[in-house]
Amino acid sequence: LTPLSPGSTIGILGGGQLGRMLAIAAAQLGLRCHVYCPDASSPAFEVAAKYTVAPYENTAALDAFAKDCDVVTCEFENVPAATLARVSTQCVVRPSAHSFAICQDRRAEKELAVKLGIDSAAWRDVPTLAELDTALGELAVPSILKSRHLGYDGKGQARLDSMSSTSRAWAAIGNAPSILEALVPFAREVSVIAVRDAGGNFAAYDVTENIHKGGILHTSRVPASIAAETAQSAVDIALRIGNALGHVGVFAVEMFVIEEGGAERLLVNEIAPRVHNTGHWTIEGCVASQFEAHIRAVAGWPLPDTARIADAEMTNLIGADAEAWAAIAAEPGAALHLYGKTEARSGRKMGHVTRLRMYSKPV
Numbered sequence: 001l002t003p004l005s006p007g008s009t010i011g012i013l014g015g016g017q018l019g020r021m022l023a024i025a026a027a028q029l030g031l032r033c034h035v036y037c038p039d040a041s042s043p044a045f046e047v048a049a050k051y052t053v054a055p056y057e058n059t060a061a062l063d064a065f066a067k068d069c070d071v072v073t074c075e076f077e078n079v080p081a082a083t084l085a086r087v088s089t090q091c092v093v094r095p096s097a098h099s100f101a102i103c104q105d106r107r108a109e110k111e112l113a114v115k116l117g118i119d120s121a122a123w124r125d126v127p128t129l130a131e132l133d134t135a136l137g138e139l140a141v142p143s144i145l146k147s148r149h150l151g152y153d154g155k156g157q158a159r160l161d162s163m164s165s166t167s168r169a170w171a172a173i174g175n176a177p178s179i180l181e182a183l184v185p186f187a188r189e190v191s192v193i194a195v196r197d198a199g200g201n202f203a204a205y206d207v208t209e210n211i212h213k214g215g216i217l218h219t220s221r222v223p224a225s226i227a228a229e230t231a232q233s234a235v236d237i238a239l240r241i242g243n244a245l246g247h248v249g250v251f252a253v254e255m256f257v258i259e260e261g262g263a264e265r266l267l268v269n270e271i272a273p274r275v276h277n278t279g280h281w282t283i284e285g286c287v288a289s290q291f292e293a294h295i296r297a298v299a300g301w302p303l304p305d306t307a308r309i310a311d312a313e314m315t316n317l318i319g320a321d322a323e324a325w326a327a328i329a330a331e332p333g334a335a336l337h338l339y340g341k342t343e344a345r346s347g348r349k350m351g352h353v354t355r356l357r358m359y360s361k362p363v
């Protein structure tokens, strides 16, 4: 495996803020990015060496893109399978289509966890509305109906209790194949941002504690207030998942921490085959960020040092939150990131701010 030389081109499918931060990290290493996205106002375009605006179904545009790149990666998990298959015939794609096939499908993620003996919330497969009543009878209420595909930031989810109408919940998630999941009375939510290279080398960042509001990430904090053994188990779970996927690049594993009789237990919630919002603090909080880690892994470079150098708290700037940019920019110690989005729709991630404190050891 020869590392790509500086000056090589990394293709990125998807042009959102994750692509933007990947392109910035690549530029730092002397690598160029070619971003492919159907949206003409993609945040990643303005920081990339090259970009293509075309639908994911445009085979001629995909072929030209693949020809221009030395390796291709993705910044979102819902890249259509046919797009990945087409690009894969002409260029190395990292991570491979397998990681996406699993992480695009909540049922496949659950089945992987079962296969690996990793705990997750109790669940039932719900292929049609008819099966929902049976599943609801078997799982304790309240529970959450989640569409198998295309769910993110709490979208494609409906909460059910004993009074809920199943047909209404089924309609709310889009009448699509789903899973029903028991509601977890978690004490906290954490995630592991990890990176794996093509040779199977693995590194992880310190476990992050996350607070969601309305299904959208609000704050991430390190160190997480969990026991050292729990943190070690979380990293071990990520390692096993990364190996099972044969993943190349950064990935994130979101987990619930439940407290049982004074002990902490982890339940895997979701796997993201990409850089992740809960890892944005690594830009200032670590020797090398998750974005650099991903670029290095897909370019065949040595994995970076993932050591944390400070305590950190990252807050998303969602919708109108970004209007406070001038005050944040004036705040000592605050690292402001704005994604260049012109339209501040409600619920839209417009930027984030990371605040560092003196390093403290994980609890």
Ligand code: AMP
Residues within 6 Å of the ligand: 121, 144, 151, 152, 153, 154, 155, 181, 182, 183, 184, 185, 186, 189, 212, 215, 216, 254, 269, 270
């Ligand atoms: P997800 O899209 O599955 O990551 O869900 C978004 C957020 O909804 C999670 O981060 C949790 O805060 C909440 N959530 C999802 N599933 C469950 C569950 N089974 N029990 C409790 N909260 C959940």
